[in-house]
Amino acid sequence: NMFVGSYSTFxxxxxxxxxxxxxxxxxxxxxxxxxxxxxxxxxxLVGVILKNVNFPYNYAWVFGIGAFLLLLDAWxxxxxxxxxxxxxxxxxxxxxxYIRNMPKxxxxxxxxxxxxxxxxxxxxxxIALNYYTxxxxxxxxxxPAQVAAFTAIGVIFNTLGNAGFGIxxxxxxxxxxxxxAAIFGVIAATIVLGIKSLYAVYVxxxxxxxxxxxxxxxxxxxxxQNSPGDQIPIYVSINTMITLVASSVVTILAGVLIDRxxxxxxxxxxxxxxxxGFLMLHLLYKRRLQSMPVVDSxxxxxxx
Numbered sequence: 001n002m003f004v005g006s007y008s009t010f011x012x013x014x015x016x017x018x019x020x021x022x023x024x025x026x027x028x029x030x031x032x033x034x035x036x037x038x039x040x041x042x043x044x045l046v047g048v049i050l051k052n053v054n055f056p057y058n059y060a061w062v063f064g065i066g067a068f069l070l071l072l073d074a075w076x077x078x079x080x081x082x083x084x085x086x087x088x089x090x091x092x093x094x095x096x097x098y099i100r101n102m103p104k105x106x107x108x109x110x111x112x113x114x115x116x117x118x119x120x121x122x123x124x125x126x127i128a129l130n131y132y133t134x135x136x137x138x139x140x141x142x143x144p145a146q147v148a149a150f151t152a153i154g155v156i157f158n159t160l161g162n163a164g165f166g167i168x169x170x171x172x173x174x175x176x177x178x179x180x181a182a183i184f185g186v187i188a189a190t191i192v193l194g195i196k197s198l199y200a201v202y203v204x205x206x207x208x209x210x211x212x213x214x215x216x217x218x219x220x221x222x223x224x225q226n227s228p229g230d231q232i233p234i235y236v237s238i239n240t241m242i243t244l245v246a247s248s249v250v251t252i253l254a255g256v257l258i259d260r261x262x263x264x265x266x267x268x269x270x271x272x273x274x275x276x277g278f279l280m281l282h283l284l285y286k287r288r289l290q291s292m293p294v295v296d297s298x299x300x301x302x303x304x
Contacts, residue, residue: 033158114284127270128192130254131258133150149202154209184211185211188208188211257269
């Protein structure tokens with residue numbers, strides 16, 4: 001978890017420095033699609049190791065391979081030529097002052113704040129993905145074969161979603177990807193609430209997987225696009241902190257709701273959160289268009 005929290009900030013910052021804006025979506029999308037396939041193969045390999053190697057050597061092999069891959073990942077970054085940030089002014093900022101000043105930092109750039117808040121809504125809507133399988137087991141008495149179908153659906157739609165949304169991001173922008181992801185989240189919640197069928201759960205799971213794919217591709221890139229160039233790392237880290245806290249709190253709340261009430265409040269909450277994310281993004285771009293100067297040149301209008 002410490003690795004993920006640290007990795008997200010520096011990786012997205014260096015990505016913004018060395019990769020052109022119209023290529024980032026495809027890079028993240030294609031790598032995510034390939035990574036999803038590799039993860040599926042790795043899950044099978046882990047199962048073979050745990051089953052055929054005696055304890056505790058089986059777990060030693062699993063974690064050993066994982067540590068080797070992380071070291072390999074770090075080694076790959078060594079030859080990357082990173083240009084220094086000559087425009088950045090170094091400031092001394094303690095960790096606790098950084099957290100305390102987060103509202104002030106976001107207030108200075110309202111467009112970034114809206115992008116971060118939209119991400120917070122969408123990441124809450126993505127929590128539903130964790131509970132579709134449990135919902136199917138409790139309500140439709142699904143067996144191992146039906147549960148395994150969720151894995152297959154997840155691999156297929158995550159792979160397709162990563163590749164497709166990567167292309168869309170480079171052509172139409174990361175804001176459009178996030179809006180599309182939010183729409184998928186709304187439709188998924190509507191289907192699982194309105195149709196009491198295992199097949200409906202499969203469809204909702206597929207749509208929710210697409211929502212997660214779009215979010216993963218564009219959540220940080222959208223924040224970067226709206227951030228001042230010399231403050232990208234701090235805004236990426238703020239986005240990571242806020243979305244992770246929101247996801248953690250709502251995930252705990254979701255478990256309580258399911259145990260004490262039912263799955264219905266959870267799916268209502270995730271659906272409303274997806275709507276909130278879409279409206280926040282719509283408001284952001286609506287105000288952006290209103291603030292643009294009126295021009296008569298058709299070529300200039302096409303560029304905008």
